[in-house]
Amino acid sequence: MTACWGCVDSMDVIRVDMDGQTAIFDQNTGNTYVFDILTAEILLKLLENRLDEGRIKQHLIDVFQFDATDSLDDHIATALADLEQSFLVHRLSTC
Amino acid sequence: MLISDLSLDEIFQRLKRSELRFQAGIYTICVYSPYKVVAEGLKNLYQDYHLVDLDTFCDFYLAVKSPGLVRRWFRPQVVFSHDGFSPFKPLPADHAFALFEWAFNWCVGNHAHNFLLLHAAVVEKNGKALVLPAPPGSGKSTLSASLVAHGWRLLSDELTIIDPDTLLAVPFPRPVSLKNYSIDVISVRFPDMYIGRKSYDTTKGTVAHMRAPTDSVFRGSERVPIRWIVFPKYEAGSETKFETKEKGQTLIETIENSFNYDLLGRVGFDVLTQVIQDANCYRFQYSNIDEALQLFDSIAEGEQ
Numbered sequence: 001m002t003a004c005w006g007c008v009d010s011m012d013v014i015r016v017d018m019d020g021q022t023a024i025f026d027q028n029t030g031n032t033y034v035f036d037i038l039t040a041e042i043l044l045k046l047l048e049n050r051l052d053e054g055r056i057k058q059h060l061i062d063v064f065q066f067d068a069t070d071s072l073d074d075h076i077a078t079a080l081a082d083l084e085q086s087f088l089v090h091r092l093s094t095c
Numbered sequence: 096m097l098i099s100d101l102s103l104d105e106i107f108q109r110l111k112r113s114e115l116r117f118q119a120g121i122y123t124i125c126v127y128s129p130y131k132v133v134a135e136g137l138k139n140l141y142q143d144y145h146l147v148d149l150d151t152f153c154d155f156y157l158a159v160k161s162p163g164l165v166r167r168w169f170r171p172q173v174v175f176s177h178d179g180f181s182p183f184k185p186l187p188a189d190h191a192f193a194l195f196e197w198a199f200n201w202c203v204g205n206h207a208h209n210f211l212l213l214h215a216a217v218v219e220k221n222g223k224a225l226v227l228p229a230p231p232g233s234g235k236s237t238l239s240a241s242l243v244a245h246g247w248r249l250l251s252d253e254l255t256i257i258d259p260d261t262l263l264a265v266p267f268p269r270p271v272s273l274k275n276y277s278i279d280v281i282s283v284r285f286p287d288m289y290i291g292r293k294s295y296d297t298t299k300g301t302v303a304h305m306r307a308p309t310d311s312v313f314r315g316s317e318r319v320p321i322r323w324i325v326f327p328k329y330e331a332g333s334e335t336k337f338e339t340k341e342k343g344q345t346l347i348e349t350i351e352n353s354f355n356y357d358l359l360g361r362v363g364f365d366v367l368t369q370v371i372q373d374a375n376c377y378r379f380q381y382s383n384i385d386e387a388l389q390l391f392d393s394i395a396e397g398e399q
Binding site for chain 2: 014016018019020021022023025027030032034035
């Protein structure tokens with residue numbers, strides 16, 4: 001997964017939450033993305049922490065108040081797949 | 096003084112001398128053309144527009160003319176130029192007025208970057224704007240023409256112009272472009288609306304223009320807040336469906352229908368996200384125009 005995150009590492013983002021979805025504007029490229037709010041939180045923490053999944057999990061638990069019964073790993077896996085797909089497509093088309 | 100105060104010949108003579116200058120919404124335009132079909136189109140479809148003095152600075156200097164001496168007489172063609180630049184290939188001379196309409200839109204779409212520009216119709220009722228973004232073939236023009244013929248105010252059938260400082264929709268009232276089947280749909284359903292001559296076999300098929308209502312032209316400086324963003328889709332024989340659209344999805348699809356979002360950068364993002372936050376967003380499928388009119392009327396009345 002890390003192979004295609006070059007452009008993500010350098011993102012300088014503006015974030016707007018819109019009814020459960022989050023719009024993210026990358027000021028470096030002018031690209032706009034929309035994710036569900038969970039995926040957006042993961043992306044923003046990735047940008048801060050460079051794939052430190054332990055800290056990302058703790059952040060999500062804090063923000064969304066997940067408990068032990070939630071399959072947080074599944075949420076994260078799905079979100080990361082969405083992000084990878086978004087930025088892989090972006091990378092292939094513009095990088 | 097209005098264009099209707101001039102005879103057809105006076106319009107034609109002014110066109111040939113680059114002396115026809117008028118106001119359309121916030122823009123002034125100077126037109127040159129040696130073609131009578133352009134004069135006829137302006138006489139019939141722009142009758143309510145205010146002429147401006149010859150020493151007035153114009154935003155756009157637009158010419159619809161022959162591409163060369165040969166093509167003036169042999170299989171006559173016309174070409175559009177703006178400040179000497181011709182972005183389109185020549186078209187048959189019969190398409191001269193349709194070319195003028197496309198050219199005027201092109202001028203605004205390619206130069207008015209102090210605004211956010213969407214490829215969307217925009218109409219108003221009770222002081223609130225309804226924006227209809229959609230790709231060609233979605234029934235956008237038919238729906239907006241019907242709403243206008245039914246009493247909604249036309250701001251534009253093609254360009255939604257948003258002021259980034261106030262987030263208000265800026266009027267640019269012009270004749271409504273109708274294509275193919277929608278020409279007959281509108282002329283039969285609204286026989287009082289004036290529709291100009293048809294241009295056949297254009298790149299968009301048969302094209303004709305519906306005159307903008309006088310009230311819409313005269314109120315061309317009244318800006319309005321955007322209350323609804325609706326993505327229409329005409330589906331023959333379908334039931335009327337009106338569903339809430341996710342705001343994130345609305346943002347992405349509106350960006351796809353923008354002329355200059357990429358150019359504006361952060362300003363475009365800030366403006367569009369705020370406009371969408373403030374609006375109600377829907378997807379709309381229809382085949383029955385009367386049901387559509389009833390639905391939009393009830394929405395507008397319900398929010399009074």
